[in-house]
Structures are given as C-alpha cells and as structure tokens.
Amino acid sequence: MVEKAMTIKTMPQEDQLGSGHGACGGCGLSTAVNNVLRILGPDTVVYAPASCLLVFSAAYPISAFKVPFIYSAFENTGAVISGISAGLRKQGKQTYVVGIAGDGGTFDIGLQALAGAAERNDDVLYVCVDNEAYMNTGTQRSGSTPFGAWTTTTPVGSKTQGKRSFKKDMMCVVAGQDVAYAATLSIAHPNDFVKKVEKAKAMRGFRFLHIMTPCTSGWKTDPAVTYDLARLAVETGMWALYEIENGETTVTYRPEEMLPVENYLKLQGRFRHMSKEDIDTLQRWLCKRWDQRYHTDMVSKEEPKGDKELAMCGEETEGL
Amino acid sequence: MYEIRFHGRGGQGAVMAAQTIAEAAVYEGLEAIAFPFFGAERRGAPIMAFARIDDKKISLRTQVYQPDMVVVMEESLIEIEPVADGLKPGGCAVVNSKLSPNQIDLGVKARCATVDATSIALEMLKAPIVNTAILGAMARADDFVSIKAVKEAIASRFGEHLGEEAGRINAQAAQMAYEKVSIGESLAQRPITKRKMWLPTWQEMPPGVALYHEKRGEIEVGPGSSWQTRTGTWRTKTPRYLRDKCVRCARCWFICPDAAIKREADDHIDINYDYCKGCGMCASICPAKAIEMTKGAKL
Numbered sequence: 001m002v003e004k005a006m007t008i009k010t011m012p013q014e015d016q017l018g019s020g021h022g023a024c025g026g027c028g029l030s031t032a033v034n035n036v037l038r039i040l041g042p043d044t045v046v047y048a049p050a051s052c053l054l055v056f057s058a059a060y061p062i063s064a065f066k067v068p069f070i071y072s073a074f075e076n077t078g079a080v081i082s083g084i085s086a087g088l089r090k091q092g093k094q095t096y097v098v099g100i101a102g103d104g105g106t107f108d109i110g111l112q113a114l115a116g117a118a119e120r121n122d123d124v125l126y127v128c129v130d131n132e133a134y135m136n137t138g139t140q141r142s143g144s145t146p147f148g149a150w151t152t153t154t155p156v157g158s159k160t161q162g163k164r165s166f167k168k169d170m171m172c173v174v175a176g177q178d179v180a181y182a183a184t185l186s187i188a189h190p191n192d193f194v195k196k197v198e199k200a201k202a203m204r205g206f207r208f209l210h211i212m213t214p215c216t217s218g219w220k221t222d223p224a225v226t227y228d229l230a231r232l233a234v235e236t237g238m239w240a241l242y243e244i245e246n247g248e249t250t251v252t253y254r255p256e257e258m259l260p261v262e263n264y265l266k267l268q269g270r271f272r273h274m275s276k277e278d279i280d281t282l283q284r285w286l287c288k289r290w291d292q293r294y295h296t297d298m299v300s301k302e303e304p305k306g307d308k309e310l311a312m313c314g315e316e317t318e319g320l
Numbered sequence: 321m322y323e324i325r326f327h328g329r330g331g332q333g334a335v336m337a338a339q340t341i342a343e344a345a346v347y348e349g350l351e352a353i354a355f356p357f358f359g360a361e362r363r364g365a366p367i368m369a370f371a372r373i374d375d376k377k378i379s380l381r382t383q384v385y386q387p388d389m390v391v392v393m394e395e396s397l398i399e400i401e402p403v404a405d406g407l408k409p410g411g412c413a414v415v416n417s418k419l420s421p422n423q424i425d426l427g428v429k430a431r432c433a434t435v436d437a438t439s440i441a442l443e444m445l446k447a448p449i450v451n452t453a454i455l456g457a458m459a460r461a462d463d464f465v466s467i468k469a470v471k472e473a474i475a476s477r478f479g480e481h482l483g484e485e486a487g488r489i490n491a492q493a494a495q496m497a498y499e500k501v502s503i504g505e506s507l508a509q510r511p512i513t514k515r516k517m518w519l520p521t522w523q524e525m526p527p528g529v530a531l532y533h534e535k536r537g538e539i540e541v542g543p544g545s546s547w548q549t550r551t552g553t554w555r556t557k558t559p560r561y562l563r564d565k566c567v568r569c570a571r572c573w574f575i576c577p578d579a580a581i582k583r584e585a586d587d588h589i590d591i592n593y594d595y596c597k598g599c600g601m602c603a604s605i606c607p608a609k610a611i612e613m614t615k616g617a618k619l
C-alpha cells in the first residue's frame with residue numbers, strides 16, 4: 001500500500017513560529033513560514049538573513065521562533081546554512097537546517113552563496129519567501145518584481161511607468177545546478193504546499209522551495225485579499241505550481257483555464273497605474289509562458305486537479 | 321525646547337505628521353527635527369514618532385520621554401499604550417476623538433484637546449487619513465506654531481508627494497480641525513503601566529548574544545518569547561466563528577499568519593483574540609462561510 005501524502009488535516013499542529021510577532025496583518029510570508037516550520041518540527045535550526053522575516057519575528061531579545069534561530073549578513077544564506085549543517089553532522093545530529101530568505105536575498109544579493117551551496121549539493125533546505133520586492137526597507141525592486149509594478153526604485157511618472165523588465169525565473173537558475181529537489185508553492189494551495197514541504201524534508205542534498213507570498217504593504221492591498229491574490233496568481237499564470245526532481249519537471253496543479261491577468265492586477269495598488277498597452281505586454285508574456293509550461297515541455301505526469309479538490313481534504317468536506 | 325510624541329498605528333501617517341510639524345516650525349524661523357521610532361512594527365501596529373522644536377540648534381537625538389505634547393491619532397490607542405507616560409507638568413494632549421476632553425481618561429489630569437479628525441478626513445479627503453486634521457488641532461491646542469505655518473507646511477509636504485490639489489485640500493482639513501477643537505481637562509482614572517524591558521549592560525550580554533528561553537529582568541527572552549506581545553490590540557475588524565456552519569477543513573488554521581487559530585480535537589476551531597490581528601484571511605479562505613468579519617476590535 002502506498003503511504004498517503006500528508007495533508008493539512010494530518011500535518012503536525014505545533015507552531016514553531018508563534019503568535020506575537022510583528023508582521024503586518026495579512027502577511028502571506030508569515031503563513032508560509034509558520035507552515036514550513038510546523039512540518040519540519042521542533043528539531044530544526046532556522047537561519048534568516050536581513051528581511052521582513054528577521055525583523056518582525058526576532059527583535060532581540062524577543063523571538064517568535066520556538067526553534068533555535070540565527071542570523072548573519074544579508075547575502076549569506078546559502079553559506080551559513082551549509083556551515084550549520086556541516087557542524088551539526090559532525091556532531092552526529094540529524095537536525096533539519098533551513099534557510100529562509102526573501103526574494104532580494106535570493107534572486108539578487110544572496111545568489112552567489114545560494115549557487116555555491118546548490119552546486120556542492122549541500123544537505124540543506126533553502127526556502128525563498130517571495131514578496132516580489134525588498135519589503136523590509138520599504139519596497140525597492142528586485143529581480144523578482146514583476147513587469148509594470150510600482151516600487152520606490154521603479155517609480156511611476158511621466159518618464160517611466162513601474163518596472164520595465166520581467167520577473168526572473170529563479171527556479172530555472174536553481175534547477176540548472178542539478179539540485180536534489182526544487183518546487184514552487186502557494187499558500188492558496190495548502191495540500192500541495194504540505195506535500196512539497198514533507199517531500200523536501202525527507203530528502204537529502206540541496207532542496208529549494210520557492211513560495212509566493214503576497215505582501216499587503218508593498219503590494220498596496222487589503223489584508224483580507226492576501227489569500228485571493230495567491231490563488232489568482234496561479235489562475236492567471238503569474239505563478240505556477242510544479243516541482244523538479246532528478247531533472248524531471250512535474251506540474252502539480254494545472255488551472256482549468258487561464259484567467260486574464262487584469263483580474264489579478266486590479267486588486268493591487270502597485271499595478272493601478274498600468275496602461276492598457278503595458279497590461280497587454282504582460283499578458284502576451286504570460287500567454288507564452290503558459291503555453292510552454294502547460295502544453296509543451298513540462299508535461300504533467302499527474303492528472304490535473306480542480307482547485308476545489310486540491311484545497312479540500314477529509315471526509316467532512318466531501319460533497320462541498 | 322518643545323517636544324512632541326505622536327502615537328499612531330503603522331500606516332496612519334504619524335511620521336509624516338511629525339515631519340510636517342517640524343517643517344512648520346522651520347517656517348516660523350525655529351529649529352526642528354522629526355524622526356520615527358525605529359522598531360520592527362508593521363502596518364496596524366501601535367507606533368510612535370517624535371518631533372523637537374527649539375530656537376537654537378538641536379543636538380538631542382533620543383526618543384522623547386518627557387513630551388510637552390502627546391498626539392494620539394486614534395482614540396483606541398489610549399487603551400493599549402501608556403500614551404501620557406512622562407507628559408510634562410503643564411503639557412497637553414491632542415486626541416482624535418468624538419468625545420469631549422473631560423471624557424478622555426489619559427491616566428493624568430492634563431490640558432486636553434479633542435477633535436473628530438476621522439470625520440473631518442472622511443468629509444474633506446474622502447479617506448480616513450487623519451494626520452493633516454490632527455496637525456490643525458495641534459496648532460490650536462498650544463501656541464508653539466501658528467496655523468498659518470502648519471497649512472503652509474502641509475501644502476508643501478503633501479503637495480510635493482500627492483500634487484498641488486491634494487496639498488490644498490489637506491491644508492483645508494487642518495483649518496477645519498483648528499476651528500472645531502474642544503479644549504478641556506482629561507481624566508486621571510486609569511493607571512499608566514510602563515512597558516517592561518530588559519536593558520542589559522554589555523557585561524550582562526551572553527556570549528555571542530545567544531539567548532536561551534529564560535527570564536531576564538522582568539520579561540521572558542529567547543525562543544518563543546514573542547507571546548508576551550498581544551498583537552490582538554492591532555485589530556480594527558474581528559472574525560466571528562459560526563461553529564454550526566464549520567465543515568472542519570482546517571484551511572483557516574493553515575492560512576492564519578498569526579497562529580491565532582487553534583484546532584480542537586475534532587477540528588472545530590478556536591480563535592485566540594489575544595493575537596488575532598483581524599486580517600480577514602481566515603474568512604476569505606473558508607469554504608463554508610463559517611467565519612465572518614465584523615467591524616471593531618471586539619465582537
């Protein structure tokens with residue numbers, strides 16, 4: 001009999017990122033980190049570089065992490081977690097080591113240390129919590145910021161209208177180094193999320209989890225729509241759910257039909273200025289990606305699932 | 321030297337208000353500085369900002385511990401913050417409230433000015449952005465700057481960020497608040513409880529600044545110590561759980577960013593209002609409409 005995959009109903013319930021932290025109400029990043037750590041469990045060491053997470057969770061001497069937590073410089077995630085992991089193995093400990101960095105700390109400034117750890121296939125879990133800009137310092141653009149988005153360094157005015165280049169494909173960069181496991185996650189797809197973290201936890205070698213985490217302050221949105229944004233990102237192609245294992249890509253959720261990107265943009269202040277022309281440019285880029293992703297090389301081995309089934313679980317919800 | 325401390329919530333514009341009052345003082349030929357409290361708190365959290373005004377150069381860079389004026393941008397903050405802590409004898413408080421000054425319990429008897437800045441902002445700016453109305457009330461509550469200078473500073477600062485028209489309307493909001501202020505004396509019924517802190521000397525710092533979960537001074541420090549911060553005070557909306565409708569799917573528990581939802585043995589849920597920030601994510605993910613958001617900090 002095949003063992004049933006973990007779901008949100010069967011996952012551990014003990015919080016490792018406790019209440020009382022200082023994140024904005026409706027912060028998608030907090031949801032992501034809390035659930036990754038619930039699954040990793042109490043025998044875990046967390047490293048976080050300079051980022052929202054560091055600042056809202058652990059302002060000395062207070063910490064919201066119930067597990068040991070350490071931080072060093074912004075650009076060092078890959079290097080520090082490799083070091084901690086090596087030290088613990090030397091002591092004969094099997095403690096999980098996880099580095100949780102922002103998109104700035106992953107796509108841009110942390111890329112070199114990340115690439116080193118990935119290339120050595122060090123035995124660590126690297127989680128990128130992607131809110132698509134440098135949020136801790138008040139929203140500067142990163143390699144992850146999508147086309148058209150306002151940030152303080154891609155302003156909106158008569159000469160320029162938000163970011164002019166597209167979001168970097170970070171999964172491609174990481175997967176290009178033959179890592180043990182790489183996957184994309186969304187907080188709007190809980191069971192898919194749990195399954196991937198559980199899978200990464202059981203593996204050895206370099207594992208990369210890339211989580212899209214809507215940010216109410218930097219995206220200029222109502223806190224209540226954080227979940228809807230995470231969901232719409234997938235349905236419009238702004239985010240895709242797949243995993244890469246042994247060089248094989250598997251789509252883990254395929255939306256039934258592509259929704260217009262405008263549905264996603266119009267909920268967010270950072271896109272409010274966007275011209276019809278710019279929206280069309282972004283839509284064309286997305287359509288091309290969509291075709292590549294869902295129709296050609298990334299052929300799904302699993303049956304596509306409806307959103308409903310995916311998010312639900314347990315007998316209680318059957319027939320809903 | 322005239323020292324001002326603003327109490328607001330992250331995102332309410334307290335820092336902008338501090339900067340604008342400093343700019344107004346500069347127009348009056350005075351020296352002034354303004355700065356925020358550098359903390360980790362985000363949107364919705366109680367925050368502070370400071371301003372100092374003097375007729376000579378200001379070199380003091382500490383937070384304002386003994387203000388001549390405290391400004392409370394939202395009445396509910398009085399319940400959760402010791403806003404009047406350190407207020408100088410003869411100092412005054414400016415509070416955004418519909419109430420009259422003698423109904424405001426600051427914990428000290430002090431000169432108190434109230435103004436319904438929220439209504440003014442809604443009327444003039446069509447949004448509950450109260451900082452400019454508050455500035456008008458400040459000019460009336462004490463004569464450290466003139467309303468003329470305040471309006472000029474607003475027009476300049478807000479105009480620069482939001483356009484000339486916005487600058488003008490914001491200056492009008494200040495004028496309206498200036499005219500509508502009521503001045504009286506506050507009540508001294510509640511105790512002013514100071515925040516507990518651990519302020520070690522360098523000799524007391526542990527090696528590598530590493531902390532175990534332990535008690536230091538009057539507070540818990542180290543892993544898991546954040547529970548001492550009750551983030552439920554940030555709430556302006558409150559989720560109501562409709563137990564009968566719940567299908568026990570655990571999605572709200574998963575999505576809650578503040579770990580404020582606990583699962584009971586049979587997967588019914590329990591919301592911990594000490595920490596719930598009222599974001600509404602649980603209500604939006606619930607497939608059975610078993611959580612509804614209600615206005616206000618309490619059910």
Ligand SMILES: Cc1ncc(C[n+]2csc(CCOP(=O)(O)OP(=O)(O)O)c2C)c(N)n1
Nearest residue numbers: 050051052074102103104105133134135136
């Ligand atoms: C070397 C270095 N440069 C700049 C900073 C300032 N800094 C701290 S956090 C941060 C932004 C982090 O952005 P990101 O990694 O995307 O995380 P987020 O805050 O968005 O979660 C910056 C620029 C720093 N701490 N160290």
Ligand code: SF4
Nearest residue numbers: 023024027052215216
């Ligand atoms: S700025 Fe964004 S990522 Fe940072 S705490 Fe707020 S919502 Fe979360």
Ligand code: SF4
Nearest residue numbers: 576596597599600602
């Ligand atoms: S509103 Fe719901 S999701 Fe948000 S903090 Fe409160 S319980 Fe958690």
Ligand code: SF4
Nearest residue numbers: 566567569570572606
């Ligand atoms: S999301 Fe709704 S139905 Fe599911 S457990 Fe929470 S309250 Fe119950």
Ligand SMILES: [Mg+2]
Nearest residue numbers: 102103133135
């Ligand atoms: Mg970021």
